[in-house]
Amino acid sequence: MKIITFGEVMLRLSPPGVERFVQTDVLDMHFGGTEANVAVSLAQFGLDANHVTRFPDHALGRAAAGYLRRYNVGTQYIRYGDGRLGLYFLETGAGSRASQIIYDRVDSAFTRIQADGIDWETVLTGAAWFHWTGITPALSQGAADCLLAGIQTANRLGVPVSGDIVYRSNLWQYGRTPQEIMPALTEGCTLVLGSKALFSELYGVVGSTFTEAGRALMERFPRVKYVTDTKRTSLSASHNRLSAKLYDGETVFKSRTYTMNPIVDRIGTGDAYMAGLIYGLVSFNDPQRAVEFGAAASALKHTIPGDVNLATVAEVETLERGDSSGKLKR
Numbered sequence: 001m002k003i004i005t006f007g008e009v010m011l012r013l014s015p016p017g018v019e020r021f022v023q024t025d026v027l028d029m030h031f032g033g034t035e036a037n038v039a040v041s042l043a044q045f046g047l048d049a050n051h052v053t054r055f056p057d058h059a060l061g062r063a064a065a066g067y068l069r070r071y072n073v074g075t076q077y078i079r080y081g082d083g084r085l086g087l088y089f090l091e092t093g094a095g096s097r098a099s100q101i102i103y104d105r106v107d108s109a110f111t112r113i114q115a116d117g118i119d120w121e122t123v124l125t126g127a128a129w130f131h132w133t134g135i136t137p138a139l140s141q142g143a144a145d146c147l148l149a150g151i152q153t154a155n156r157l158g159v160p161v162s163g164d165i166v167y168r169s170n171l172w173q174y175g176r177t178p179q180e181i182m183p184a185l186t187e188g189c190t191l192v193l194g195s196k197a198l199f200s201e202l203y204g205v206v207g208s209t210f211t212e213a214g215r216a217l218m219e220r221f222p223r224v225k226y227v228t229d230t231k232r233t234s235l236s237a238s239h240n241r242l243s244a245k246l247y248d249g250e251t252v253f254k255s256r257t258y259t260m261n262p263i264v265d266r267i268g269t270g271d272a273y274m275a276g277l278i279y280g281l282v283s284f285n286d287p288q289r290a291v292e293f294g295a296a297a298s299a300l301k302h303t304i305p306g307d308v309n310l311a312t313v314a315e316v317e318t319l320e321r322g323d324s325s326g327k328l329k330r
Helices: 034-044 059-070 120-124 137-140 139-158 179-187 196-203 209-222 267-282 289-302 312-321
Strands: 001-006 010-014 028-032 048-052 052-058 080-083 087-091 098-103 128-133 160-166 192-195 226-236 239-247 252-254 256-261
Touching: 001 034, 001 139, 001 267, 028 034, 034 048, 034 059, 034 267, 048 137, 048 209, 052 059, 059 080, 098 128, 098 312, 120 128, 120 289, 128 137, 128 139, 128 267, 137 139, 137 179, 137 256, 139 160, 160 267, 192 267, 196 209, 209 226, 209 239, 226 267, 226 289, 239 267, 252 289, 256 289, 267 289
Parallel strands: 001 048, 001 128, 010 087, 052 080, 128 160, 160 192, 192 226
Antiparallel strands: 010 028, 087 098, 226 239, 239 252, 239 256
16 A cells, blocks of 8 residues: 655754753764654555655765665655755753754755656555645745645545644745645645644634534535544653544544653654554544554654654554553563
8 A cells, every 4th residue: 555755854863862962972863754754654554655855965865765765665756956954953851851852954955846846646646645744835935836736646646635734833934824835735635633723823714622623624625534633741751641533524533542651752753643543544444443543653652762653553553452561572
């Protein structure tokens, strides 16, 4: 089953463990990007996941592509060119000290992509799903235009599209606003991840509850069949609770609540949820099972260092059944 994701991949640099930037002499290196994180997770679930991006044509760009291949993500649609590899620096918090991220991604190779930079007809032919996030159109006009071309091609080919519409307001630096760009992208979606506050802010869609806001979003964008969101309670940087819900226009399906304590790495947990939900929707004819699988996948990611969820279907299903004992397996 062929899945396509599209977005920037960055190099993540972090002090070891929970050290602060000011006290370390070394930085651990990972690669990550929210859409690529989804692709890696889906590849671990056994799907034919392929990531589409643009890398700098030098050793770091090739290393990033090699990272994706290491986890069985297809890289045949990746393009190479001028520009740099985006960076971000992560200081992992603990207890009452929050984690913090510093981005260094201006003028990356990905931001230089153009509307015609990807042959979407070839990429999406035979695909079962296409996934994007609001980070991509925030990076440049070219990235937004290329994404729109991908969504429109997916619609024409009958490929379901999911959009995580969290848009990172501080990234929009090229003269356009999310309110100008995001509606046309959301118009082509089958599944939307977002909150009622986001729906109001981006689209002027108002509802006093998640259900009302979801129904209004579906009226505004008739292609949308599912609306989803997660709920996180942060007791400390190391101790959170998480649940998820999925609305199909008639019923709200809610997952159980998971407690994560201690948290090993919170980065990528939303991507793990989205990957689990996509897997559930394409694999099970059961929205309740899909949202339960997504929530369990996200909870499990909190135990794994790095940006990506390297959990198998069997491991997610074990947690989904309520076995969180962590018992040694021999």
